[in-house]
Amino acid sequence: MEEGTVQYYEAKGQAVPEPPPPGDQPRPWSETTVIGKPLPRVDGYERVSGAAVYPSDIILPHMLYGAILRCPHPHARVKSLDIGKARGMPGVHGIISGFTRGANPDWVYASFAKVEAPSKIFDPHCRFEGESVAAVAAESPYQAWDAARAIRVSYEVLPHVVDELKALDSRAPRVHDQGNRVGEPQKYERGDLAGGFSEADKVLEMTFHTACELHTPMELHGCVASWEGDRLTLWESTQGVYSVQSGVAKVLGLPLSKVRVIGSYMGGGFGSKLFVDKYAVIAALLARATARPVKLFLTREETYLATGNRPPSHMKLKAGVKKDGALTALDFSCLGTGGAYPADGTSLVDWLIRDLYTCPNVRSEMTDVYINAGPARPMRAPGHPQGAWALEQMMDALADAIQMDPVELRLKNIPAASQARAGNPLYTSTGLRQCLEEGARAFGWKEARERIRTGESRGHIRRGVGVAAGLWFVGGGGPPSTIIVKLFADGSVNLNMGASDIGTGTKTVMAMVVSEELGIKPELIQIENADSGTTQYATPSGGSKTIPTESPAVRAAAIEVKRQLLEMASAELKVESSQLVLKGGVISARNDPSDGVRIHDLKELGKRGVIVGVGYRGPNLEGKVVNPFAAQFCEVEVNTLTGETRILRFLGAHDSGRVMNRLTYDSQVIGGITMGIGLAMTEERVMDRGGTGKLVNRSWHDYKIPTSVDVPAEMVSVPIDPGDTEANTTGAKGLGEPVTIPTAAAVANAVHHATGVRVTRTPMSPVRLCALLAGNRKEG
């Protein structure tokens, strides 16, 4: 870690319910010595060396392996099931299905499904390709897969619809009996839309489409299930051990205390591991049926079929703007689909339309439909990259239309006060202006545009720059969170936290918070993996709210430890604790630093063995909204002959409040931009819409995520910190999702700048771009 002090502010927005500590505690975080530094991950060695134990590494005595037989049809009904051959195959210990004697065919897997469309664990009505039909436990995974394939299922194949644009046709097959429309469209309106448009000098209307994306985290989905008497333990790759706990308990009718979910290390989830999935329940049932632990990890293909996706969006946006750049009206509509379940196909898509700019007249209408495809799950900034794809390209087009710089147009429309629109709660802080201004300055926005305008971009290699902005919510975090910090007699620390580090560096930041308060080296601070049995309650790690939620509780726990430590030292040194200072593991009188006592020399601590500090997450400030903001800039080079786009450089300017760790902060920016490039350029779940209705791209070979050659070597992070003293007691507002929201739109804007062609449909493949360039026409 670097030496020195980071100049900082004191954050105090969230109540710390602990009594005020004596002495110099809590030292204001107006300047910090650890927080904000680029500390490498505390668990980096374990992760890189292979020493880290992931759930897929778990092997238990007598463990069996599970495999799920999945429906090969997009829509079918299971008529009967013959397990005769499978049952006798080598190594097979148990087979369960909706037809198994003693199995409860009514187990409803409803924890994430909306009530109108619950699904049974083995639902005889299979509404998508990949629905669970039966499961096998055997001595080896190969034996389990072989036996699953040997189960003979008699299906009644039903007509299907896998194209969301055809789902509402009157002749379309019904996914659910009640029809393919998910309830009523979600509507929102403010102001006077018609009046807004009549005030406008320019009105544009465009349609935008984003493809369905797959989370495809490096670590596959799966778990190991083991019963000890009436208690179930699951080692699961999950973002939230308590979320899996409650989901499994609900389906199986178990008391929450009898379901223990252990998180271990985690190899990515991006939202697909926020909630329980059927496989966890199936693993538990197989383990119960065989009286053996069962390991059930899915294949990549199974995760593509069944564990979630980002819904496709079909958006129409009409916008009015005055010559001076003031937005007058936004009229937005969207059609989406969460597949056959869980009916969340348009979740949060209109969020940006409503709130990013101060436009007075806004209307939105979102229609969600069922199709015969795998379920949607929240995916890194649910709804927001889609909304940005539409809104931020529209802003670019409006800027063109009124001949204004796109950055300037945005600056005209961002909240002047800390408030998106009249009547809404105030933001605790708004760094959007700085994101745009400082980002543009650092990127060399004006210079680049001038460079390109004056002819740098010529021939068939065309250059362009693009900008896009975004916001995210839940930035303040929130209760509940409980943290326990144990200071051992040798001055080392154990931190008990129920939130998972899903690969984002949560543990490292929490170690830094403890280190900041107690002056203990991060390498002496051990942070337990999330475990619903033994670590404290926490909501799932997701929504960019892990650090804002947990770090204030960690800080409160560390402060409580320090309070007790100084009281202990006070008795030993015969100095008032208010006069004591803790620095570098030594407690000394404020006026005499030479005559101190080291933590591990405190006799009472040696006797007691430990100091326990409990920290709670108090309620946030009422009447304020905590939002992170973002602006991203990029430069591209398009080969207009081949349609290939090279992204040359990217810059992310992010207001996510306090920078807790500059290294992991920048890594998040790079990772978010990379994922956004995937949305923009390559990622698309392809269904055989006209024919079989089956998934076409079923592996990493066919589903393309960006690799190192697809992202620019130059990715710059420009942290914008407005010094938010009200967000919470650490001042961090959350970073994981904001960093991927504007990316794809920024690329599209840059491509338009380079070529004059506006690509409104993802992914921007060379083939698609070539076609557009050849026609030099707008995409519909």
Added chain:
Amino acid sequence: MEEGTVQYYEAKGQAVPEPPPPGDQPRPWSETTVIGKPLPRVDGYERVSGAAVYPSDIILPHMLYGAILRCPHPHARVKSLDIGKARGMPGVHGIISGFTRGANPDWVYASFAKVEAPSKIFDPHCRFEGESVAAVAAESPYQAWDAARAIRVSYEVLPHVVDELKALDSRAPRVHDQGNRVGEPQKYERGDLAGGFSEADKVLEMTFHTACELHTPMELHGCVASWEGDRLTLWESTQGVYSVQSGVAKVLGLPLSKVRVIGSYMGGGFGSKLFVDKYAVIAALLARATARPVKLFLTREETYLATGNRPPSHMKLKAGVKKDGALTALDFSCLGTGGAYPADGTSLVDWLIRDLYTCPNVRSEMTDVYINAGPARPMRAPGHPQGAWALEQMMDALADAIQMDPVELRLKNIPAASQARAGNPLYTSTGLRQCLEEGARAFGWKEARERIRTGESRGHIRRGVGVAAGLWFVGGGGPPSTIIVKLFADGSVNLNMGASDIGTGTKTVMAMVVSEELGIKPELIQIENADSGTTQYATPSGGSKTIPTESPAVRAAAIEVKRQLLEMASAELKVESSQLVLKGGVISARNDPSDGVRIHDLKELGKRGVIVGVGYRGPNLEGKVVNPFAAQFCEVEVNTLTGETRILRFLGAHDSGRVMNRLTYDSQVIGGITMGIGLAMTEERVMDRGGTGKLVNRSWHDYKIPTSVDVPAEMVSVPIDPGDTEANTTGAKGLGEPVTIPTAAAVANAVHHATGVRVTRTPMSPVRLCALLAGNRKEG
């Protein structure tokens, strides 16, 4: 569980540092509905069915098995070590020893050894048979053992002494350079000893000997060690996860936070698993050397050689008594040995002599010596059964001498006030009188003696009855202890406790405490296994202090949960929380029980997911001593021709304060008496004193512990509860050790009553008894 209410008192001795809860909380324990009932163990099914996972059940991926090569000589020096052949044997991955390159030959295993005699992990100076010389890790335990045997060690065999009575001879070989005497003898004196004896009407002097016993718990000693980066995890069969943590950290120079010890289920320890043993450090070193997890479980033979024993005692006791039964003087001396280490050969042996009776003039002197034998460890009531063997037989002899009933003699000498002797702190409660009186009444003491006196006992089958008393200390428990109770939204509970349930039913009692306070069924309460990483700090489970230490903290945590729960319900029901009552999972207004809300219907709890209650162990009352007391009675039948003794019945009357669970309470009484019968009748570690110096009995075949045919079918428990309101907030004083203290002496007294022969040396084998009966002489 039975229905109804146990009439009880309110205990309040230990401060509960939590704020006073609202409403009817804490409900006084003047009557209880759960506590005191005979609840079967909450983990009984797991233990009996085989579902419970013990450390020896742990299998980790890529795990190797360890084996230790142990010195075959009682005293030798390792000159050199050739691992050439062993290294090349099948499956061998690593070999470590004091000679291993890169190994630190100076690792000192000093955590339990007194400083004057530290031992290195692989000490080239082997001071007892079974000392660790080298260790191997291999693919299977058999390969590891084979390879260990293939290591060629060149020993310089040194002269040995294994007879503690010869250790102080000037010509005896020295175990340690400084000689065989462990420091200065421990001395104690009060009053005027010579004056006391001169006042006496009768003075007796006798010698007593107890053999060295082995703990021999059902579950063998061992652990699984695994490194994850710089953090070591040990799954260990231990009484104290934090004790092993600190021991291993100290030897290996690791921060405490980097050593995690997981306790799992536990199959007995009796004191031999209170502290870290070398094998745990060796397993950690093997795992580090091979970069693989290593499982290292000892054989029964190894545990007999190296993991502890109850030191043998050679005691002399001179006692004076007046005709009226008043003791006037006690002069006691004892020689013991802790083997080559750790010099605790006489620990607590004179405790009873000093404190059980109010004798004004007492002297004791205890001499501890080193011999070339395995180390002593605390064993169920360290020192006390030995002291009782001497004192309680002497009381019997004195009663004979003054022709007084032995029960009456004891009653004459027990503290009249709640105080053993002038100047000592008061007891919080003293049930010794009731133990003797109510025990004698329930046993039918007078009737039995009359029955025997009047000729029931005749021919070569002789009957006799015996009594003995005892006390124990630390009955109030003590800090530190922290407990966390999590109440989940469905009304089930998770209890996080760092104390191990070593087979005594700790978990069941803690579940009852939570159940008593929250009205939640014990089967909905899950208690985590001790884990130094994720459960709260606790001292080792031992010293009969687990329940007095932990149960008040559990109670405080449950009360805090209830306080928060009622506050939550208050807001929801719009009723002052002081007016709310929690009963059977329903919270209702005190004056309207019909209109309540069930815990799992509370909206705020559903939203928050959990209520967290933290309970601490506050300090005990100052200036008071909390002691359990005991009196046991038995009837025997001796075949004077064969020397065989049948124990016909036993009764234990115990003042251990509040009876928390009548079922596990009685089980402890039965278990303690069984172990005491082992001391009395069969158990003896036999060394080849005259020859090789090696251990003779190395298995359960040759080391005899009592079986079901050796204990009486009739074992009666008579709980004596003096209603101790000062011990702590639950009123329990600890039971595990008091129940085995008087047993052996009671048997010896009964044998004397039956035969007129006083057996002063354990074990009372038929051969020994025959010899004594033949000579009808006192044993010296």
